[in-house]
Every structure is written in C-alpha cells, then in structure tokens.
Amino acid sequence: MDISITDVRAWMTILQMAVFLGIVWWAYGKARKGRFEEAAKIVLEDEEFVRPSQQRPGK
Numbered sequence: 001m002d003i004s005i006t007d008v009r010a011w012m013t014i015l016q017m018a019v020f021l022g023i024v025w026w027a028y029g030k031a032r033k034g035r036f037e038e039a040a041k042i043v044l045e046d047e048e049f050v051r052p053s054q055q056r057p058g059k
Contacts, residue, residue: 026032
C-alpha cells in the first residue's frame, strides 16, 4: 500500500477539522457557559479599574 502526499493531506485535513469541532463543542458547551460569563464580567465589576484615558500625569 502506497501512501501519497495527497493521502497525508486528506487525513491531516480531517484531523484538523475534528480538532476544530472539538474546540467549538468545548467552548460552547452548556457546562462551561456560567464560568465564561462570569469571567467576561470580571472587568466590569472591578471598582478600582481606571481607563488609561482617564489617568492624568501629575494628579
């Protein structure tokens, strides 16, 4: 059985698609939704956060 570069490319494409779909499934899974939403709100809930445009030198 000869394995050509075309066969290797085809299998790599299938493997990369499977990895991509696995990452999408992991990222959008219901089990992690609450944790990701909580992490997204961390910056908004931080009272000590000051935007760089609001900082003035010498004050």
